[in-house]
Amino acid sequence: QQQVKQSPQSLIVQKGGISIINCAYENTAFDYFPWYQQFPGKGPALLIAIRPDVSEKKEGRFTISFNKSAKQFSLHIMDSQPGDSATYFCAARNTDKLIFGTGTRLQVFP
Amino acid sequence: EAGVAQSPRYKIIEKRQSVAFWCNPISGHATLYWYQQILGQGPKLLIQFQNNGVVDDSQLPKDRFSAERLKGVDSTLKIQPAKLEDSAVYLCASSLGLAGVGYEQYFGPGTRLTVT
Secondary structure: OOOOOEEEEEEEEEEEEEEEEEEEOOOOOOOOOOEEEEEOOOOOOOEEEOOOOOOOOEEEOOEEEOOOOOOOEEEEEEEOOHHHOOOEEEEEOOOOOOEOOOOEEEEEOO | OOOOEEOHHHHHHHHOOOOOEEEEOOOOOOOEEEEEEEOOOEEEEEEEEEOOOEOOOOOOOOOOOEEEEEHHHEHHHHHHOHHHHHHHEEEEEEOOOOOOOOOEEEEEEOOOEEOO
């Protein structure tokens, strides 16, 4: 019940396209849902986050869509760029602990 | 501001040997986390400190792993003896306080451990 399921495992997108990564959870006690971006050899860095009382949050080219009833949330990267090539992790917070998804490796080709 | 510092960046040891990792959090950050990230998986919390006290170590294999945070600043994570399945990246993160909204966790670059 503490798991966060993430898909797809890998994603290849052409420059300018839309990248979509999905996550699902079971535990309704989760109260904060961040997305992290990780480049090779670096630690994860917070990209964007949402609370369950909001259905969508947008920051630049990055948007989180949140469906509380379905217990699903997704990251949309608009106008994907080669510099967006990285591994993306969704996460969910419960009593101060972050539970991470398994990650999605995104490759954006020119 | 300076980020979370970790050392060493890479370590290769044989099984049954011991190893220690060091973390220096961002100045003023009260909460410190150690995560284990196995290749192809997301980070898994091992232990969480609030100042120099342990908040959660439920996922720490205490028969071989130990961690301390002296004086509520730097922290060390030790593995003794190491097993092959300990091969992973060990990430340290810090935050101003508990991971509430707005209390972002900042991650260090990690230490990649290979156990042969």
